[in-house]
Each structure stands twice: as C-alpha cells, then as structure tokens.
Amino acid sequence: MTNAVTPAxxxxxxxxxxxQIARRVVDLLTESLDDGETAIAAFERSDGRWVVALHFAAPPDEERIRTLVALAAGDDIAQTIAFDTIAARDWVEASLEGLVPVAAGRFIVHGRHDRARVPPNKLGIEIEAALAFGTGHHGTTRGCLLLLDHVLRSKMPRRVLDLGAGTGVLAIAAAKALRRNVLASDIDPRSTIVARENAVLNGVGNLVWSICATGFSAPLFRARAPFDLVLANILANPLRQMAPAMATHLAPEAMVILSGLLPHQTRSVIAAYRAQGLVLIRQMRIDGWCSLLMQNLR
Structure with a gap:
C-alpha cells in the first residue's frame, strides 16, 4: 500500500x-445532495449527542445546507453548523504520528513502523491507520481483544465469525491465536478489501475469508454456521436488531463478544440477547465504551 496525499x-x-432527529437529517441530506460529491456520516458521542458531518469535493452552498438541515431539525440546529476546509495532506502518514503499539492481553496492535517493538511472546497485528475503522486504539476494539484473550484461555473455538470486521483486527487476532478459519464480514465493500489485505499482510490470508454482507443475509453464514465464537464490534441498534438472527447461527455454549456500546445502551442489548437464550459472562469498560461477553445456553 502506498501513501497518497488527499486533496483539500x-x-x-x-x-x-x-x-431520531440525526437520522432524519442524514436521510434528507442523502436524498438532496449528490452522493458523488458529498460524503455524509453520523456518529454518537460519549455524552449521548449525535454529530453529523459532511465532506464536500467542492465548496458547498452553505445557505442550501442550512436550509436542508432546518427542514429536518429546525432553525436553531441549522445555525450551529460549522463550515471549514481540511487542508491537503497525507492522512496515512499523519495518522501514524505519535501512534504507539496497543497491548490487549496476548495481542499487540501496531503499525508498520513498530514491527520491531512486538515482544516474541505476543501476537502482533499490523494495521495501518486511516484505512478503515478499527486500529486497536479505540476502546471498543481493545475491549473485544481483551475479551477474546479471556475466552481463549479456556476455549478453542472451531468456527469463528467477525461481524462488522472493519480493518479485520479481530478476525486476524482470532486466526493468529487459533490457526483456524475465520469468516469476516462488513457492510462496507472498501472495509472488506482492507480486511483482506491486512489478513495477507499478517500472514493469515489463507485463514481469513472476508465478505461484504448485511447482517446474516449471505448464504455463506448458513454454510459456515453454527459458530462457536462471534465477535461483533458494531453499534447498539444493529446489535439489538440482529439478536434473533445471530442466535439461529450459534452453536450450543457458543461465546459472543459484543462491543461498540455506550454505558447506557448495555442494559437493552443484554436484554435482547437474554431473550434469545444468552447470558452475560463478563462486562468491560474502556475509554467510556463497553464490551460484553455472553454465552449461548440453548
């Protein structure tokens, strides 16, 4: 992979x-703006508020953007929109500045520049930042790795699924530790490619099967099921919605690691999986984010 300078x-x-209002705004902006010239994202902050961000290939019509937001969220919100310009720079190189290896149990997530800093008794996972979400430096990814390390102290799962794989950190970690096949899925085609490239980079390209799929819709899920271990580092709403489908793909006594949760979201997610016969084994909180380890008792 070669670094490239991203234009301003x-x-x-x-x-x-x-x-609900954030989603309404995103829906209206998506319908009204050219998706070839505009990228729109919304994410929840640790304080429970939602941030909506838009990136434009060319300077936007600011008045039009405020009018659209006002239609969906009101004039007060529209007046708070901040417009600025992001200077051209090499984002891959910039993202690595000051980025140190992250230890999580037996795993160490690092960039190319820190290969030599991985101790011989640890499993190094080399991931270049700025390619997709999930470098190990985020609390949700680190929580998953720590819970995975906890599971592997007493179990050796045979069928493993990384749901919402992003850069493939979790799939690579499981493949390295178990030396077994791992199915890695993501709804983003680019993340699927990145996960595949990272698996090859880490010497487990023959073990990690990366696919683009929504939920459990792909036939390959049924072919690979039942899973003994599922790693799902995604958001609370999808996790709740997928609980019934996930349960049908689990082996008896399967372990499930759920992450991407804020503290106030954990109760409803736990309840959704308890309704499917899973029980909470362990809960972990890192940097304001929660990760759950649950076991299938059906």
Whole structure:
C-alpha cells in the first residue's frame, strides 16, 4: 500500500441531541445532495449527542445546507453548523504520528513502523491507520481483544465469525491465536478489501475469508454456521436488531463478544440477547465504551 496525499476538502459539522432527529437529517441530506460529491456520516458521542458531518469535493452552498438541515431539525440546529476546509495532506502518514503499539492481553496492535517493538511472546497485528475503522486504539476494539484473550484461555473455538470486521483486527487476532478459519464480514465493500489485505499482510490470508454482507443475509453464514465464537464490534441498534438472527447461527455454549456500546445502551442489548437464550459472562469498560461477553445456553 502506498501513501497518497488527499486533496483539500470542505467540511460541515453540527451536533444534535436526539438520534431520531440525526437520522432524519442524514436521510434528507442523502436524498438532496449528490452522493458523488458529498460524503455524509453520523456518529454518537460519549455524552449521548449525535454529530453529523459532511465532506464536500467542492465548496458547498452553505445557505442550501442550512436550509436542508432546518427542514429536518429546525432553525436553531441549522445555525450551529460549522463550515471549514481540511487542508491537503497525507492522512496515512499523519495518522501514524505519535501512534504507539496497543497491548490487549496476548495481542499487540501496531503499525508498520513498530514491527520491531512486538515482544516474541505476543501476537502482533499490523494495521495501518486511516484505512478503515478499527486500529486497536479505540476502546471498543481493545475491549473485544481483551475479551477474546479471556475466552481463549479456556476455549478453542472451531468456527469463528467477525461481524462488522472493519480493518479485520479481530478476525486476524482470532486466526493468529487459533490457526483456524475465520469468516469476516462488513457492510462496507472498501472495509472488506482492507480486511483482506491486512489478513495477507499478517500472514493469515489463507485463514481469513472476508465478505461484504448485511447482517446474516449471505448464504455463506448458513454454510459456515453454527459458530462457536462471534465477535461483533458494531453499534447498539444493529446489535439489538440482529439478536434473533445471530442466535439461529450459534452453536450450543457458543461465546459472543459484543462491543461498540455506550454505558447506557448495555442494559437493552443484554436484554435482547437474554431473550434469545444468552447470558452475560463478563462486562468491560474502556475509554467510556463497553464490551460484553455472553454465552449461548440453548
């Protein structure tokens, strides 16, 4: 992979207190703006507020953006939109500045520049930042790795699924530790490619099968099931919605690691999986994010 300088882009960002309103704004902006010229994202902060961010290939019509946001969220929100310009730079190189290896149990996630810093008794996972979400430096990924390390102290799962794989950190970790096949899925085609490239980079390209799929819709899930271990580092709403489908793909006594949760979301997620016959084994909180280890008792 070669580094490339990203050209200067324009950006707009604002915060909204309610998820439903944030989604309404995103839906309206997506319908109204050219998806070839605009990228739109929304994410929840640790304080429960939602941030909506737009990136434009060319300077936007600021008045039009405020009008669209006002239609979905009101004039007060529209007036808080901040517009700025992101200077051209090499984002891969910039993202690695000051980025140190992250230890999580037996695993160490590191960049190319830190290969020599991985102790011989640890499993190194080399991931270049800025390629997709999930470098190990985020609390949700580190929580998953720590719970995975906990599971592997007493179990050797045969069928493993990494749901929402991102860069493939978790799939690579499981493949390295178990030396067994891992199915890695993501709804983003680019993440699927990145996960595949990272698996090859880490010497487990023959063990990690990376596919693009939504939920459990792909036939390969049924072919690989039942899973003994599922790693799911995604958001609370998808986790709750997928609980019934996931349960049908689990082996008896299967372990499930759920992450990407804020503290106030854990109760509802645990309840959704308890309704499917899973029990909470362990809960971990890192940097304000929660990860859950649950076991299938059916």
């Amino acid at each position: 882009t324009s950006r707009a960002a604002f915060a909204i207190g309610e998820e």
